[in-house]
Amino acid sequence: MDELNIGMVGYKFMGKAHSNAYRALPMFFPDRVKPTMKVICGRNEEGVSVAAKDFGWKEYTTDWKTLLSRDDIDVIDINAPSNVHKEIAVASANAGKHLYCEKPLALTLQDSRDMLAAAEQAGIKHMIGFNYRFTPAIMLAKKLIEDGRLGDIRHFRAWFLQDWLTDPHFPLAWRLQKEIAGSGAHGDLNAHLIDLAHFLVGDLKEVIGMSETFITERPLPDDTGGLSGTSKKNAATGPVTVDDAALFLARFENGAIGSFEATRFAAGHRSTNSFEINGSKGSVIFDFERMNELQVYLTDDQADVQGFRRVMATDPAHAYSDAWWPAGHPIGYEHTFTHAFVELADAIREDRQPVPNFKDGVKCQQVLEAVELSIEERRWVQISSL
Amino acid sequence: MDELNIGMVGYKFMGKAHSNAYRALPMFFPDRVKPTMKVICGRNEEGVSVAAKDFGWKEYTTDWKTLLSRDDIDVIDINAPSNVHKEIAVASANAGKHLYCEKPLALTLQDSRDMLAAAEQAGIKHMIGFNYRFTPAIMLAKKLIEDGRLGDIRHFRAWFLQDWLTDPHFPLAWRLQKEIAGSGAHGDLNAHLIDLAHFLVGDLKEVIGMSETFITERPLPDDTGGLSGTSKKNAATGPVTVDDAALFLARFENGAIGSFEATRFAAGHRSTNSFEINGSKGSVIFDFERMNELQVYLTDDQADVQGFRRVMATDPAHAYSDAWWPAGHPIGYEHTFTHAFVELADAIREDRQPVPNFKDGVKCQQVLEAVELSIEERRWVQISSL
Amino acid sequence: MDELNIGMVGYKFMGKAHSNAYRALPMFFPDRVKPTMKVICGRNEEGVSVAAKDFGWKEYTTDWKTLLSRDDIDVIDINAPSNVHKEIAVASANAGKHLYCEKPLALTLQDSRDMLAAAEQAGIKHMIGFNYRFTPAIMLAKKLIEDGRLGDIRHFRAWFLQDWLTDPHFPLAWRLQKEIAGSGAHGDLNAHLIDLAHFLVGDLKEVIGMSETFITERPLPDDTGGLSGTSKKNAATGPVTVDDAALFLARFENGAIGSFEATRFAAGHRSTNSFEINGSKGSVIFDFERMNELQVYLTDDQADVQGFRRVMATDPAHAYSDAWWPAGHPIGYEHTFTHAFVELADAIREDRQPVPNFKDGVKCQQVLEAVELSIEERRWVQISSL
Amino acid sequence: MDELNIGMVGYKFMGKAHSNAYRALPMFFPDRVKPTMKVICGRNEEGVSVAAKDFGWKEYTTDWKTLLSRDDIDVIDINAPSNVHKEIAVASANAGKHLYCEKPLALTLQDSRDMLAAAEQAGIKHMIGFNYRFTPAIMLAKKLIEDGRLGDIRHFRAWFLQDWLTDPHFPLAWRLQKEIAGSGAHGDLNAHLIDLAHFLVGDLKEVIGMSETFITERPLPDDTGGLSGTSKKNAATGPVTVDDAALFLARFENGAIGSFEATRFAAGHRSTNSFEINGSKGSVIFDFERMNELQVYLTDDQADVQGFRRVMATDPAHAYSDAWWPAGHPIGYEHTFTHAFVELADAIREDRQPVPNFKDGVKCQQVLEAVELSIEERRWVQISSL
Known part of the structure; x- marks a missing residue:
């Protein structure tokens, strides 16, 4: 083909x-x-x-x-x-x-x-x-974990912080309406964090969450297109029916523990999609605003030079990087999609399922709903129960 | 006097x-x-x-x-x-x-x-x-909040990450024995985060937590003095009876929501005592490893120069700073104690209660126990119920 | 058209x-x-x-x-x-x-x-x-200067640090041969810094420089294609005839002073293309490895919250940014070329010269040669003398 | 004794x-x-x-x-x-x-x-x-160099940036008068950088510099005490007779090259005392505003995890650190003096000259004057000629 x-x-x-x-x-x-x-x-x-x-x-x-x-x-x-x-x-x-x-x-x-x-x-x-899986720095984190270079994973903590709802005059866009969007920050942002948790650490076992809607009434918008929107002065208002923020604690099947946070009310964070993983032999920290970098700590470094390394994942040793520009030259958000389509093309040619596939989508949805149930019923929910 | x-x-x-x-x-x-x-x-x-x-x-x-x-x-x-x-x-x-x-x-x-x-x-x-309250950068955060410059507080997230237990050969020191230490990372580290939450945001309303002991048996130590310890090769082992990590979610009385994490298993973090607060008009980020700095974001900055400011809290405008060295010259951990004693001396001279006092100690203990109960009974616990 | x-x-x-x-x-x-x-x-x-x-x-x-x-x-x-x-x-x-x-x-x-x-x-x-002029963060620096928001410019310091020659086994590629490449780090890297100096601060008046070739013999390459190359074990060697590093001091026509450094021997710097500008009312710092960010300091910030702001130049307020992705989503190296072609297309349609044009190329070449002369004759050289 | x-x-x-x-x-x-x-x-x-x-x-x-x-x-x-x-x-x-x-x-x-x-x-x-030599992070840099872990040193670049003269209303304090202070930023700030260059890299061979006084008249002060001062409105003015900024390029005896910059006009920098050293096997970066940290890069790290490490020099493996607080707890500016006196006390007890001693003071003065001469005569000056 x-x-x-x-x-x-x-x-x-x-x-x-x-x-x-x-x-x-x-x-x-x-x-x-x-x-x-x-x-x-x-x-x-x-x-x-x-x-x-x-x-x-x-x-x-x-x-x-x-x-x-x-x-x-x-x-x-x-x-x-x-x-x-x-x-x-x-x-x-x-x-x-x-x-x-x-x-x-x-x-x-x-x-x-x-x-x-x-x-x-x-x-x-x-x-x-x-x-996001196809960010070279995240691929590096995956490789370090798979090769055992971080040891047994103990902690996954992730936060996806945005601030576009901080302004109370921001209108009641479609993303703030449950019947259209399903949920708010939870489904939009936690979905990405959950998938990265699955990708990097493994399956979740149980969760408990909380959510909040800080501003419950907003002006009706002039239009509902795009990600943002505007509203007229003295516009009529309507109820916000989704969460502004959703947090949850989790236990993984392999014994690691995790914390997740998604919010649209973190002033100063346009789109901080970040996680940290701690293992018995090392740690990694990632922030999509600096998507070309992975911070890596390895416990077996010499005693006097231990510290988090700022690795620019643009060297030939890093996934996809030789396809782009010389070492040290950043790529951007859009490149993650190109890499995803490389996987799609390869999988079809090799007659295998691409990864991530619909199974990963189902698993993510399962956790999202488990968290919602845990919020509603104020109790821990087993993932396998859904 | x-x-x-x-x-x-x-x-x-x-x-x-x-x-x-x-x-x-x-x-x-x-x-x-x-x-x-x-x-x-x-x-x-x-x-x-x-x-x-x-x-x-x-x-x-x-x-x-x-x-x-x-x-x-x-x-x-x-x-x-x-x-x-x-x-x-x-x-x-x-x-x-x-x-x-x-x-x-x-x-x-x-x-x-x-x-x-x-x-x-x-x-x-x-x-x-x-x-820790007496760190000038934290005093600045307090001032910004009290003056309303961060607006209504929506988020408090705090994490106190250490890594001295990552090594499985680390011995069963007294801090890992419940009968002596009471609890592990929770009482030792979350106590500080809870007090900062009280100081900066206000009283907590309800909590739900989880904890984990990743390594349940450790070699018996040669001695139990100091913060660390050593053990002989092939030493007999004993059970770890405290938590290695403790996390919880919380709701504040004023409507803000919070997440707290304490762990001794975060490889690469010697003592990362850190928090972020998001309000309707701005945010602050603090990390004790860079204790002279506070990152400050203000929503009313001009549109093209919005971003977190790295404020060195060593200017004359900052608490206690004129007592020490010229602007830009760091102070260290020990200075927080000196500032605390200034408060003690002032309070006695002025015949008023110093802050923080035993009331703050009780409030902190109340939250610690509420979290422990929430872990034990796997449910949300109201602070006022204790 | x-x-x-x-x-x-x-x-x-x-x-x-x-x-x-x-x-x-x-x-x-x-x-x-x-x-x-x-x-x-x-x-x-x-x-x-x-x-x-x-x-x-x-x-x-x-x-x-x-x-x-x-x-x-x-x-x-x-x-x-x-x-x-x-x-x-x-x-x-x-x-x-x-x-x-x-x-x-x-x-x-x-x-x-x-x-x-x-x-x-x-x-x-x-x-x-x-x-590089067309990096949105650099366009922001330009705007701040043009609007007078940094005041009178006093300092320009710039460094373009690479490390691909640190390894003595790296072969004698064409870039290390004067007859083909003209010069080494100087013409390759300082050229960019000089153009940014012209763009952001203004014309240079006089310069004095120094250069060094740290490794004077290198193995002959198997091939000379691409940016890198390989050499066989025990390969014959040949002389490196260009500079490995070139530094110079400068005075601008407007009274500002500058320092420039280009090197291919800065271990750990794949491609750190960075500058800082200090004016009477503020400063900016840029590093192309974090090309979506500009650090901005403004002297008229309130006394207790003065500090460099980390501005992500991906907001609608920033040049070109509304053409790409939502705020907080990075773009990469390649986007600077797209922006350059936008300028070319606009200039042709509007029947005006694009900027930068051949005049800027001549001015850059003039400074490069003035620096070379200053190195050869070990004296200050007036730009206008060439 | x-x-x-x-x-x-x-x-x-x-x-x-x-x-x-x-x-x-x-x-x-x-x-x-x-x-x-x-x-x-x-x-x-x-x-x-x-x-x-x-x-x-x-x-x-x-x-x-x-x-x-x-x-x-x-x-x-x-x-x-x-x-x-x-x-x-x-x-x-x-x-x-x-x-x-x-x-x-x-x-x-x-x-x-x-x-x-x-x-x-x-x-x-x-x-x-x-x-400053006695900063643990700088002692670590020294150790890495002495142990050969950075290889042959090629580059030393250092900058000491302050901003207290940015304001034109700042008065004509004694530090701005040549007859009292000798020189301006040069003697005050470059002196420290020169000593660190001697300490870490070795003796200088030749230098060429430039300096500038950006504001040549300032209001006469009310008093001349302390580091700063104030002046009355409409105060009479007097001439500034020292440099506001002084930069120089240098060649070391061992073949390394260097650049030095001292200024009191770098808005946003209260006291950025910083250097970077590049060797054939690694690099270090230091900034006194984050004095507990040294950034370390080692070329023999594995290919996919190469990057600058942020080392907190507060581990037991770091000089003086076991005398102070647990790992991860910052010390401050004042501790450098305590360490210096430890050296003094040890040298006297051991009947040897302390380091640094008057020979180091003479060497520093020699370079300072060589730079001044190079500025005056606009030519390279050999250190050994003075």
């Missing part, structure tokens, strides 16, 4: 990130299967036609179902709103298309399980867009 | 820290009441006599009770082991002596309440050694 | 960086003139044909002269080796083509002046590839 | 720093010879009598000459103004007293040589107050 024909559903923020990654892949990974940007799909014809031209897609359509019967489409890339993921994914799987689906897989654990079942029954390849 | 005559019970690590602070006070705060280092007390005559000479005390004794009847003793400073705090404090209060007691006030909430009651009944001044 | 037809000469490292930037431009700056990747040119047919396919060019050629007579080429992008810049640029200008030329403009000041003269006589637009 | 009887001349800023260090020494280094604070000397009786009481000296005098004939004085500590160092030092040496003299040794190279000659002729011990 030389090319991978893509049909993509969704053309907003994530559609742009995906398009850019497909475009960059053959230039920087020329020995990989080349993705062909065949058809982009969106409900609004004006919007999707402009996106097709700007992003470089050959065709566009307003009906994703037309993609299913085309022989020249190998992969359906779903980055439409979360509430339509299931319908598109199940139909695509049934049509024999490989799938790349943005996180969250679905709005409920049951839906995500249905999607996994459909994908497995159809025998297609399925991948989920936990793109 | 020109001088404050001190009788000190305890002469090990904390005795040295206190002695050094008493010594430095008149040199750097010459307009304050001068502490006179009258008598140092310890059970081991050889040890205490050497300490008296090295630290600069005029006399020593092996019987603390002799201090109570002396007219030339104004303050009893208790930094003997925690399990004797209560007896000494109650007797000293009854004898009309002012008290400075190291944390924890006592090993149980009930004992600490008894101590507070004795102190109040005697009408003496009582202070507890939560010395 | 809707499209800008590009003919590019060069297809290695810089050719890839430029191609990637051309491809990204219409996706992220859809309202700008769209560059069309018409023809890529290189001497090696096999190499250039692969590059054409991987990078996405419509055609390729092995003879750059064929580009000059084509009506469907608007701009010649020169990123071939420096020693052929002049010939291609002058011929292209004479043919009426706009020019984008990588730095250094030429190997000598005289050649660069000839190129500028040819470009001015032909009346074409000419731009030089000082891409 | 059990005690070392000190007579100290000077009682202001440095007198306080020294007194504090003498008092701390027996508490933290109980096995060392104990300094006895015998007599403090100053011209102003009121001032020196208060200092004697506050700092803890047994006696005071207004005539330093009375110290010379007393048998109960072993060491004369000179921290009076620099212009009287020579007279006191020579007379004290002739009287057979050991000497501890603050930097600079004298205002001229000739005077410093006279002082060294007198000390050598008298056969006394002589030490100079380059206290």
